[in-house]
Amino acid sequence: MSEILTKSRARNVFYGGSIFFVLVFVALTAQSHRHITQTATAGMELTDEVRHGKHVWERHSCINCHTLHGEGAYFAPELGNVMTRWGAAEDPELAYEILDGWMKAQPSGIEGRRQMPFFEITDEEMRALAEFLRWADQTDTQGWPPNDAG
Amino acid sequence: MKYQSQKVAYAYFLVAMALFGIQVLGGLLAGWIYVAPNTLSEVLPFNVVRMIHTNALIVWLLLGFFGAAYYLVPEESEREIFSVKLAYIQLAILVIGTLGAVVSYLAGIHGGREFLEQPLWVKFGILVAAVIFLVNVSLTFLAGRKTAVTNILMMGLWLLCLLWVFAFINPDNLSLDKMYWWMVVHLWVEATWELVMAAILGFLMLKLTGVDREVIEKWLYVIVATALFSGILGTGHHFYWIGTPGYWQWIGSIFSTFEVVPFFAMMSFAFVMVWKGRKNHPNKAALLWSLGSSTVAFFGAGVWGFLHTLHGVNFYTHGTQITAAHGHLAFYGAYVALNLAMFSYAMPVLRNRAPYNQVLNMASFWLMTGGMAFMTFTLTFAGTIQTHMQRIVGDYYMDVQDQLGLFYLMRFGSGVAVVLGALLFIYSMLAVRREVIKPGPVAVPGE
Numbered sequence: 055m056s057e058i059l060t061k062s063r064a065r066n067v068f069y070g071g072s073i074f075f076v077l078v079f080v081a082l083t084a085q086s087h088r089h090i091t092q093t094a095t096a097g098m099e100l101t102d103e104v105r106h107g108k109h110v111w112e113r114h115s116c117i118n119c120h121t122l123h124g125e126g127a128y129f130a131p132e133l134g135n136v137m138t139r140w141g142a143a144e145d146p147e148l149a150y151e152i153l154d155g156w157m158k159a160q161p162s163g164i165e166g167r168r169q170m171p172f173f174e175i176t177d178e179e180m181r182a183l184a185e186f187l188r189w190a191d192q193t194d195t196q197g198w199p200p201n202d203a204g
Numbered sequence: 205m206k207y208q209s210q211k212v213a214y215a216y217f218l219v220a221m222a223l224f225g226i227q228v229l230g231g232l233l234a235g236w237i238y239v240a241p242n243t244l245s246e247v248l249p250f251n252v253v254r255m256i257h258t259n260a261l262i263v264w265l266l267l268g269f270f271g272a273a274y275y276l277v278p279e280e281s282e283r284e285i286f287s288v289k290l291a292y293i294q295l296a297i298l299v300i301g302t303l304g305a306v307v308s309y310l311a312g313i314h315g316g317r318e319f320l321e322q323p324l325w326v327k328f329g330i331l332v333a334a335v336i337f338l339v340n341v342s343l344t345f346l347a348g349r350k351t352a353v354t355n356i357l358m359m360g361l362w363l364l365c366l367l368w369v370f371a372f373i374n375p376d377n378l379s380l381d382k383m384y385w386w387m388v389v390h391l392w393v394e395a396t397w398e399l400v401m402a403a404i405l406g407f408l409m410l411k412l413t414g415v416d417r418e419v420i421e422k423w424l425y426v427i428v429a430t431a432l433f434s435g436i437l438g439t440g441h442h443f444y445w446i447g448t449p450g451y452w453q454w455i456g457s458i459f460s461t462f463e464v465v466p467f468f469a470m471m472s473f474a475f476v477m478v479w480k481g482r483k484n485h486p487n488k489a490a491l492l493w494s495l496g497s498s499t500v501a502f503f504g505a506g507v508w509g510f511l512h513t514l515h516g517v518n519f520y521t522h523g524t525q526i527t528a529a530h531g532h533l534a535f536y537g538a539y540v541a542l543n544l545a546m547f548s549y550a551m552p553v554l555r556n557r558a559p560y561n562q563v564l565n566m567a568s569f570w571l572m573t574g575g576m577a578f579m580t581f582t583l584t585f586a587g588t589i590q591t592h593m594q595r596i597v598g599d600y601y602m603d604v605q606d607q608l609g610l611f612y613l614m615r616f617g618s619g620v621a622v623v624l625g626a627l628l629f630i631y632s633m634l635a636v637r638r639e640v641i642k643p644g645p646v647a648v649p650g651e
């Protein structure tokens with residue numbers, strides 16, 4: 055190995071190869087960007103309400119207990135398909151009502167059960183959050199999760 | 205210490221160790237909440253504890269890297285750091301930003317992207333600190349001798365700072381948000397940080413084993429080449445189920461499988477160098493941490509990463525306790541233990557004395573490593589049961605979690621061992637004592 059692979063050769067392979075893989079990666083990322091906006095998430099319009107809902111989701115750091123499309127914390131259930139689980143994926147009004155009822159019942163205070171905090175959320179924000187979760191639910195995630203349990 | 209300005213590393217290491225303490229205490233509390241879920245639930249909910257745990261981890265590892273750079277760049281470049289003052293200003297900004305972030309988390313003010321929850325002003329502070337750092341080290345590097353160690357270190361540090369830009373990019377489209385989020389998270393730990401790891405490990409091997417520089421540097425280029433060739437497209441293992449195209453299932457599976465190679469190479473590198481090297485360096489603790497780091501990184505990142513990286517497996521394990529098991533052992537082996545190796549090596553030099561408290565230090569290695577390994581096993585068992593019951597049988601999440609109490613109790617127990625190990629490590633670094641045990645006589649070569 056020592057004669058064929060000199061230090062400067064190894065270095066050049068490293069630099070050249072890395073540039074090659076970065077270029078391939080950038081191209082695939084651009085293609086994936088287009089796929090996301092035009093195909094995978096095109097099933098429902100990205101309205102101002104959905105955007106607002108995402109901000110509500112972020113402000114309360116829901117991701118540090120729940121997973122969303124399988125990413126986040128593992129302390130609480132998957133929410134990427136929660137609207138499907140509730141049978142509310144196609145029904146904005148039902149989605150809002152169930153979510154509102156759920157959020158207002160927290161924390162449960164049940165001894166020995168994981169607690170979800172109570173969040174100060176206005177009606178308008180709650181509707182936005184429900185729309186955001188409906189929007190996330192309709193994403194084409196290549197068939198994941200395996201079942202409604204999430 | 206050959207160069208006076210290396211001393212700034214001392215301050216970085218002290219702050220890093222303090223945050224390490226906070227990190228593991230936060231982890232212990234999070235682990236306790238799994239066991240007794242009503243603990244503090246109204247004052248300090250789980251999500252806040254978790255943010256403190258993960259953010260403290262990332263910040264202290266970065267502080268460790270910065271400190272390591274300030275320590276080794278002068279020695280490799282054979283000159284003083286461009287500006288010691290800038291280095292302290294950078295540290296001050298990072299400390300203020302960190303304290304600010306913790307206070308605002310406790311007050312309920314935070315962003316909502318995992319690991320990137322810092323308020324915007326803190327993110328900017330980090331950006332400013334990164335720029336100061338890059339200017340400071342680059343000017344030192346450019347003016348002096350260039351070696352493979354510093355080439356690779358500088359490249360890793362530049363790229364990881366540049367990737368921080370993605371922390372500011374948060375598209376309204378959730379799937380886009382997720383895709384760009386990984387450009388920080390994955391391309392840090394599985395690309396740019398690996399370059400930093402290889403460089404620091406290379407430096408430690410140079411110092412501890414006395415193997416010829418030419419040999420070490422060639423290894424380094426081969427290691428980092430395999431890291432980037434696999435790690436960049438390996439990002440695809442996070443693009444299976446988030447709205448990205450289906451072809452990532454193949455690209456991600458194939459390239460991320462090759463990500464095992466650089467970790468295997470780093471482990472082999474460390475052992476081969478120690479075997480070849482004839483130097484009997486007195487700092488045995490630093491040597492133990494260096495070998496331990498590359499070995500545990502191979503298991504945590506390589507073996508536990510491969511365990512769930514093929515898309516057919518990941519379909520079922522995605523986002524379960526299996527992920528948490530892997531995250532813990534990988535971070536611990538690759539980056540925690542590596543930083544502790546550097547601290548163990550550099551602290552005696554920075555304090556101008558012979559290596560001290562080595563027995564305590566090595567005991568802390570076994571306590572921490574044993575604790576993390578046990579934690580990984582318990583989480584892997586919990587995750588296997590979870591995967592089966594929830595993903596295959598289809599039982600509801602909360603019902604499944606109710607079955608896993610025993611594993612979470614054992615995870616807490618292993619967390620206690622880790623915390624004790626961490627405190628023992630910090631003590632062994634700070635409190636200078638006489639050795640607990642006298643070293644035996646040095647064997648005469650050829651005897």
Ligand code: HEM
Binds near residue numbers: 232236
């Ligand atoms: C006292 C020891 C520790 C305990 C008890 C502990 C516990 C925890 C808990 C309960 C979580 C949240 C998991 C969830 O979302 O459900 C977590 C997350 C995490 N911890 Fe620890 N931890 C400890 C030490 C460490 C150490 C030493 C590291 C670094 C090597 C670390 C790195 C992480 C990371 C990266 C995450 C996020 C994992 C992910 O998102 O997959 N922890 N930890």
Ligand code: HEM
Binds near residue numbers: 508510534
């Ligand atoms: C030192 C290097 C590494 C570190 C620190 C690390 C850390 C992590 C962490 C913290 C996560 C969870 C992210 C989240 O919160 O969602 C994760 C996920 C993952 N890692 Fe790694 N990792 C490393 C190397 C690897 C390698 C080499 C492989 C493959 C061979 C791998 C495969 C994976 C996979 C497939 C996931 C996604 C798990 C899921 O679907 O839930 N990792 N890693």
Ligand SMILES: [Fe+2]
Binds near residue numbers: 438441
């Ligand atoms: Fe990854």
